[in-house]
Amino acid sequence: MADTVTEPDAYQIISNFVGRVENISLPANSGNALKPLFEAVSNALHSIDDRFDTKVDLGEIEIVLLHHNNDSDLTYSGYSVRDNGVGFNDENFKSFLTSDSRRKRVKGGKGVGRLLWLKTADRAIIESEFVREARSMKRRFDFIAGEAAQIQNHAMTEEPSRQKQHTIVTIKPINATFNSHFPKKRQTISLALIRHFLRVLIADRVPKIVVTDDHGSDDLHEMLRAEILQQTDETFDLAFEDGLPAGTFIMKHMLIGKKLEDDEKGTNAIHLCAHMRAVDRHVIDNQIGLKVITGDRFYASIVEADILDKTVNQERSSFMLDRQEMQQITTQLTAKAKEFLAPYIKDVRDDQRKQLTAILEENPHFRPVVNSVEDFVETKLALNEKEDEQIYVALSRENRREVKRRDKEFKAIAKEAQHTELVEQKIASYAKFANDATKGFLESYVRQRKAILDVLQTYRGWKDAENEKYVLERAVHALICPLGGTTDSLPYDKHNLWMLDERLAFYGYFASDKKIKSFVIEEGSSGGEPDLAFFDTGLGFRRDLKRDPVIIVEFKRPGKEDYTEATDPYAQVVRYIGDLTNKTVHDQSGAVITQVDDKTVFICYIVADLTAGLLQRLRGTPITEPTPDGLGRYGHVKDLRAYVEIIPYEKLYDDAYKRNEIFFKKLGLIE
Structure with a gap:
């Protein structure tokens, strides 16, 4: 009879913290260098929301950019984020100690944001004052990517007199790999924060967020408000092509100052958000045919939906929707953007009509494929096809398609067994097309002769x-x-x-x-x-x-x-x-x-x-x-x-x- 071995009937998986940090996808580039800062600011916003609820405008966030050895002429070596939120109380500290915590799921928290700090720096220093049972407490600790204790130098003290609640997260120094991609100017960082938290900053009530360094400070809310020319909000339902609902979407259309344009290609864009934070950016310059809307303003919209909240990945860099689903959503959102921009797009269409008419005058052989200038512009020209050469190519493309279609139709007519009235109509239609095309080519040739003679007349002079x-x-x-x-x-x-x-x-x-x-x-x-x-x-x-x-x-x-x-x-x-x-x-x-x-x-x-x-x-x-x-x-x-x-x-x-x-x-x- 085999000996009985007593073993537990359940086990807990042991997490390797260093491996967890290493497995987070965050390549070193300019786009990712600021993501740990975004996470720190997001935590500050959540803390303020927990404390002030509907009175978030009482909240304050200060982002201090730190220089190497306090030398303001050198690049930034790190930053600190201070907020007057609820602080690192026992509940928040317990959540902080829990990998992939689900405590902030309702706010869109993934429980991994703080891990990004350790992708770009060796440690983060946290200092917080909070209230415990009417007593003012102060907590301080270092957060490192260690194999054993990741929380070090932890200390808790009771303050003799109640202090203002606050939390300061300091990340310094940024490691060399990411520091080379970290922006060198305060305004660049301020604008990046505005773009990332655009949905938060355009709200009626918003915390005061200030970015400072040795040279001055930027109030993000004031910077944004000074740049918004127009804002219109709309709510609508979208569906996928198979008929399944995509859900309700909220889209905030804005015309914003060009100084808020980011470094990416294109100026006009739809910003897809999850939990009030920008995740993906869909450029629509080509679809609307415009780089700048009016003066120095460009288009930006904020889009929110449950489906976006539920499918954002842990790095907040994309959505876990398949390619076709994402394309179907952005196509419908682009149509909404074009409706908002209709008065400005009209100017593009008017220019296209003028250019098309001029090209047809110079190239009359294209006339058989343009029954109506208006229809051709609306159905055959993309809004970004604004140059003469682009419109000429569109005409050539349409002419080639029409010739192939007519030839196919003529071959079918030749095979008809009976000479019916319908066949006769098709023959007449084909003959008219061929005759019009021939006249067009002849007219183009005559126009060319006139131009050549004008050049010869010029050559006769001095x-x-x-x-x-x-x-x-x-x-x-x-x-x-x-x-x-x-x-x-x-x-x-x-x-x-x-x-x-x-x-x-x-x-x-x-x-x-x-x-x-x-x-x-x-x-x-x-x-x-x-x-x-x-x-x-x-x-x-x-x-x-x-x-x-x-x-x-x-x-x-x-x-x-x-x-x-x-x-x-x-x-x-x-x-x-x-x-x-x-x-x-x-x-x-x-x-x-x-x-x-x-x-x-x-x-x-x-x-x-x-x-x-x-x-x-x-x-x-x-x-x-x-x-x-x-x-x-x-x-x-x-x-x-x-x-x-x-x-x-x-x-x-x-x-x-x-x-x-x-x-x-x-x-x-x-x-």
């Missing part, structure tokens, strides 16, 4: 009026066709060759400012290239049909007078014809474009003003006939099969303008 210097031909050349390009790299919409001749759009290959040897196959081809500063290499064009003319364009600076043998434009185009004749032209991939032989016709445009210098160079050449408008010159070089025309910049502009004038008038671009 670059330097005082010294009578014209714009260099490089600028004019680049405006009409970017330098160094070919059709391999420059699609039709990337150049403005229509200013010279609309027919150039039909040519399959061109080379801009390229050495001739770079696009002909034969060895020994000309490698010469005129000085780029004078843009003396022309533009070569040829259509896919083998016997179509090769077109050469040569630019000269507006108003150019000083021509030499090397820069004589007529001599240059003659050389180009010689260099190209009996050559095989290829593109960048090496594919053959065409053969240029002794039967190929050349059309040469020289874009240059008919100055005295140029007229002198043209003497003795076939280029003698005036154009019908009398502005230019032309002639035929029979032995080279070439037609050469001089186009002054005035003629270039006038001809291009006249070809497009009817379109400009139709769009109201000119009268």
Whole structure:
């Protein structure tokens, strides 16, 4: 028979205090450096509440910031919090000795706040005077993170005469890990306290809370009241998306001075509270489209609810709700904030309408996706989409979606077995959308042409009026066709060759400012290239049909007078014809474009003003006939099969303008 062993039938778990402190999550950063101070102030508020009940405005809290070795020029080494609350009486002291005490649960106490003191300092010194059975008592002790006795140097004395009740908690020195993150200025700490205890400070009756150091003091209640411009309170019920109630919420909307803005990103925020203390901060700048509400004021709201009180974690850093639940709550709270801020948001919407209207004027191809400016602004633009580029992107996004939707709809129409009235309506709707889009693109293109001609007109003037210097031909050349390009790299919409001749759009290959040897196959081809500063290499064009003319364009600076043998434009185009004749032209991939032989016709445009210098160079050449408008010159070089025309910049502009004038008038671009 086995021997009977007597053992207790119940055991108590032994708590390891040092391990408990170490397991508290409090990373060293600027956000956490002040949390132990917040806990000390919270305890002071609870003590005042216990003593004065509904007359909490009789309470006083003084936060004294302590300097290293009393040197006020150095950083703070610690702080003390003094209050005139009920004090460390026997009941409170017993609760203090109990890990994770539940005594203050009704006030939102987690029973772990004092442990944060020992995360940032080696010890806390507590001194308190309280009343025990009509006698004035004084208690003093040190609180440390020890393996054995965490309460040391405890002493109790009876005061001979009744003193004022008070408690002083001193935390000093702050350890190096957290001290490096502790604010260096009193006002920074005062503002942080206001933000954390905002719900307490906006109450009708509130204890006097003062922050002092060697340089002065801040009354937190007065600081806050001076900054509140407007306050509105509302109570409402919220529910989750599955229909379950989230409970009743109290939301206090305020417009507060910008000096109370904290260091976090964003200025306007909803502060979620638990037991009258701020826990989480939800920035709403993007949702309301505003950084500052009016002047130097920003929006802040305090939100309270039973569900927030019940789910706050022990560090008071977040709520133990799942991500979707939290998002559903903040989304509904943001909608409430937007209702409060509606008059200010209206200004944002008005600006968006103006910008959208202007963008549609410049980009009419977007009009088919904007049935109503008002509807588009309200349903398609987020409030933070205020810049021109953002609105343009929103239009592009919506246009792409509409095109995909229409294409899908059209494919479905094609599969319809019967041509019903509904199908006919869908076809008509699709045709209208496509037609409107086409008109829009055409209008945008015409507007672009008008803008390009305006730039060309500017280029015709002096670059330097005082010294009578014209714009260099490089600028004019680049405006009409970017330098160094070919059709391999420059699609039709990337150049403005229509200013010279609309027919150039039909040519399959061109080379801009390229050495001739770079696009002909034969060895020994000309490698010469005129000085780029004078843009003396022309533009070569040829259509896919083998016997179509090769077109050469040569630019000269507006108003150019000083021509030499090397820069004589007529001599240059003659050389180009010689260099190209009996050559095989290829593109960048090496594919053959065409053969240029002794039967190929050349059309040469020289874009240059008919100055005295140029007229002198043209003497003795076939280029003698005036154009019908009398502005230019032309002639035929029979032995080279070439037609050469001089186009002054005035003629270039006038001809291009006249070809497009009817379109400009139709769009109201000119009268």
